[in-house]
Amino acid sequence: MIIVKNKKWKYACILLGILLFICCACALKKAEVENSLPPVDQGEQNDLIEIPPLNENTEKPSVEQGDTPAEETTAEKIQPEKTQPESSKPFWQSETTRLTNNLTSIAAAGQTDYKATGSKRGWMSKSGELYSYYDGKYITTDTLVADGYLENGLTASGYKILLISGSDLAQMEGASVPTDSMDFGVFAATKQSGKYLIASSSGKVGTISEDSFNSLLAKYNQNNGKILRLSSASAEYERILNYISLFEGRFDDYYVREIRMDNKHAVVVFSNRADTSNIKEYILENENNFWEVVFPNAQTEYYPITSINRYLPNFNVELLPAYTLASWRGSIVSEQGGVVAALFSAKAISTASEVAYQCATSACAYAVLTNGNRYACYSENGIWKAAYVTSDNNARKLLLEKTGLDYGFLILDD
Numbered sequence: 565m566i567i568v569k570n571k572k573w574k575y576a577c578i579l580l581g582i583l584l585f586i587c588c589a590c591a592l593k594k595a596e597v598e599n600s601l602p603p604v605d606q607g608e609q610n611d612l613i614e615i616p617p618l619n620e621n622t623e624k625p626s627v628e629q630g631d632t633p634a635e636e637t638t639a640e641k642i643q644p645e646k647t648q649p650e651s652s653k654p655f656w657q658s659e660t661t662r663l664t665n666n667l668t669s670i671a672a673a674g675q676t677d678y679k680a681t682g683s684k685r686g687w688m689s690k691s692g693e694l695y696s697y698y699d700g701k702y703i704t705t706d707t708l709v710a711d712g713y714l715e716n717g718l719t720a721s722g723y724k725i726l727l728i729s730g731s732d733l734a735q736m737e738g739a740s741v742p743t744d745s746m747d748f749g750v751f752a753a754t755k756q757s758g759k760y761l762i763a764s765s766s767g768k769v770g771t772i773s774e775d776s777f778n779s780l781l782a783k784y785n786q787n788n789g790k791i792l793r794l795s796s797a798s799a800e801y802e803r804i805l806n807y808i809s810l811f812e813g814r815f816d817d818y819y820v821r822e823i824r825m826d827n828k829h830a831v832v833v834f835s836n837r838a839d840t841s842n843i844k845e846y847i848l849e850n851e852n853n854f855w856e857v858v859f860p861n862a863q864t865e866y867y868p869i870t871s872i873n874r875y876l877p878n879f880n881v882e883l884l885p886a887y888t889l890a891s892w893r894g895s896i897v898s899e900q901g902g903v904v905a906a907l908f909s910a911k912a913i914s915t916a917s918e919v920a921y922q923c924a925t926s927a928c929a930y931a932v933l934t935n936g937n938r939y940a941c942y943s944e945n946g947i948w949k950a951a952y953v954t955s956d957n958n959a960r961k962l963l964l965e966k967t968g969l970d971y972g973f974l975i976l977d978d
Contacts, residue, residue, distance in 0.1 A: 660761065666718060667752040667763035670705055673713035674725050674750035675765050677703075681711070683867035689727035689877045692781035694750060697869045697881060726751040729877070730764065732783055739770030748874055753777070786880040789827030796820065796977050804830055807855040808846060819921065820977045824883050829876070830855065831862075831883045833973060840923040841898040843973055845889055847872065847879065863889035886970045892925065896973070900924035902948030903931055903941045910950040912939060923974045928963050930974040940975075942966045 674694060678687055686697030694703040703725050708714035730746040733739050738759075745751075745764035753762045760777040762769050772780070794801045801823055809815045819840055821833040830848045835841070847859035858876065865871045868888060869881050903924055907913045913933060921932035929941040931950070939950045940959040944966070953959040956975045963971045 660756070663754055663756060663761055664763055664768045667723070667754060667761065668765065668767050669714065670708065670718070670723055670725060670752035671750050671763055672765035673708040674703065674752065677708055677711050677713045678727070678750055683870040686867070686869040687727075688869055688873035688881065689748075689784050690786065692726055692728050692784040694725045694727040722754055724753045726753055726762075726781075727877075728780065728784065730769070732780060733762065733769065733772075736770070736772045736776045736780055738772040738776070741769045742766050745769060748877070784877045786878055788829065788878070788880055791824060791826050791880065791882055794823040794825060800825070804832060804848060804855055805834075807848060808832060808834070808857065811846075811857040811860070819923075821973055821975060822885065822977055824885075826880055826883060829858075829879050829883060831885070833863075833885060833889070835923075839898055840921065841896045843889060843896060843923075845885075847876065847883075849876075863893070866890040885972055887973055889973055892973065895925050897924050898922065900926075900929045900941075900948075902943060903929040903950070906941050906948040906950035907931060907933075907939060910939070910952075912937065912950060912952070921976055923976075925971070925974070928967060928969075928971045928974060930959060930971070930976065932976055938976075 678694070681687075685699065687703065688695055688697055690697075690702070695701070696703060696707075704720035705714060705718045705723055705725075706720045708725075709716050709718075727748070727750055729748045730741045730751075733751065734741040734746065739762070741764070745766050749764065751762055751764050751769070753760045755761075755774075756771070759771050759773055761771050794804075801820075804823060804825075805818060805820070806815075808818070817837050818834045819837055821835075821843070822831075823833075824831050828850060830850070832846045832848065833843065834846075835843045843863060844860075845862040846857050847862055848855045849858045859872060862868055862872060862884075866888065868884055868890075872879060872884070873881060899922055903922060904913075904916050904919065907919065913919065918934050919931055920934045921930075923930055924941070927943050929948075931939045931941060933939070938953050938956070938959060940953050940962045941948055941950045942963060943949075951962055953962060956978045959975050960970070960972050963969070963975075
């Protein structure tokens with residue numbers, strides 16, 4: 565230990581010690597600042613330090629088993645997520661995805677609703693779009709929301725709900741329809757950049773031009789000309805019955821209730837003469853002036869609007885009669901005792917053999933006598949009454965007034 569006796573030297577040593585302390589503190593502060601700076605960017609490192617590439621003659625540093633180089637550990641643990649910046653994505657891509665998701669949801673909801681309740685409500689394809697015949701309006705997203713099959717939030721005017729065959733859509737350029745969407749079913753479409761984006765419940769099925777879209781819907785046009793009810797005296801009336809005979813494999817005389825037709829289809833309601841209660845309803849199609857039965861036994865369809873439209877989407881359902889024959893199956897008889905009693909009471913006949921034609925239910929009937937006179941018969945308060953009529957139309961109106969129901973299937977065509 566050195567003892568400084570001279571006061572000047574003593575003060576000089578103290579001052580020197582203070583200066584040394586200050587210098588050490590400054591050096592320590594600088595080191596802390598440097599350690600807190602962010603690491604140098606790789607590009608900047610390459611500018612500062614040139615690292616020669618490894619080759620076969622370059623000796624790699626050896627690593628003991630169980631040790632891991634610091635650089636390798638960092639590379640394995642810090643893997644940057646490979647995501648594309650949102651700003652670099654094309655605008656149309658995200659919009660198309662959004663619209664496709666909406667269309668898929670609409671198509672799925674429409675298909676489910678169509679299968680669950682469509683038949684009872686007369687849902688059908690009208691010019692390619694899903695339409696409610698009994699309500700007289702097209703189905704929209706609002707309908708599906710109200711039915712509980714679709715979430716709220718989609719603007720009805722922005723989307724079209726289609727009821728078409730996927731095989732027809734597959735023929736359009738730009739469409740790629742999956743196998744499970746090739747049948748007749750619900751699709752959804754929206755217009756985007758002058759084209760139509762279309763999806764089924766399975767997802768996007770294509771983007772087609774507006775011309776292709778209009779051409780597609782034209783396949784489902786049901787405006788096939790004016791609807792006529794044929795007279796039994798017309799030549800076309802007999803031609804149609806001849807084609808029915810060919811279809812059934814036998815030439816027979818029929819009791820026809822009515823034949824209605826347009827330029828494309830005809831609907832015939834008839835029975836053979838052996839059993840007037842066995843009433844049939846056939847749909848025929850005209851191709852190059854030849855009639856062909858394309859939908860036999862329509863009388864078995866409880867929901868003919870939907871079922872026939874599914875099979876013949878270009879068929880005008882206005883051709884169908886107002887009554888549904890399937891709902892009367894088992895209730896129609898070829899003889900009704902009350903009818904004969906009423907005719908005797910009206911002094912229309914003197915013997916039962918004078919009744920040439922009879923077809924009835926438990927409430928109404930129609931009879932034609934051997935002398936050509938026609939009678940509409942009905943039960944009123946348990947008593948059968950017979951009213952003379954001059955035509956089948958008058959008979960139909962009379963029974964409609966008495967019962968509120970259309971009994972045209974009983975009434976023989978004039």
